[in-house]
Amino acid sequence: MKAAHMLLGALLALPVLVSCTATSPAPKADGHVDEPLSVTTTPPPSLFPRPSEMPLDGVAPCSLLDEKQRGELSLDNPENEYVETSLAGARACSLRSNVSGNVVRLALVTGEGVLLWLDDYAQVEVETIAVVGFPALVVRTPGVEDVCNVEVDVARGQFLDVMFRDGGNSTPLAQDVLCQGARRAAEAAVTGLLQRK
Structure with a gap:
């Protein structure tokens, strides 16, 4: 009886031993063996802590830049305020320059944090920077060369x-x-937000 229990225990353990020891890949018909792929992970860039909380609730996006700042950025067309549906319904302001032809959009995202840009699903290239002391990301979308975004972490979840x-x-x-233009506009907008505090 004792021998039967030992045999049963050995048989139950056998599949575990077989599955744990089978590590080398099987040879192909031509005799070659594929080497196992090495797995490398690159950690996403991390953000340094915010110097303070600067919530965007109740802020009008077109009020962020004063006349002097708009002049320095050559934004001489009337602003257009709207809701940006692609950014979780963020309140946004679009300004155009007749001088350069460039367009700046400022969007106040209050329903999601900046870390969404570091998610694998975002499929963008990011660089960590500081904007007037606040952590920020320069975001480039591969294959889209005519736009650049700067995302400033101003408050928790905003x-x-x-x-x-x-x-x-x-x-x-x-x-x-x-x-460079996005960074300049971001610096001006954050300066405008700080002046409200």
């Missing part, structure tokens, strides 16, 4: 989205130039 795009210039601007 961020300022600044999009800078080529509005149809005869000579398209390089994306690096658009990203």
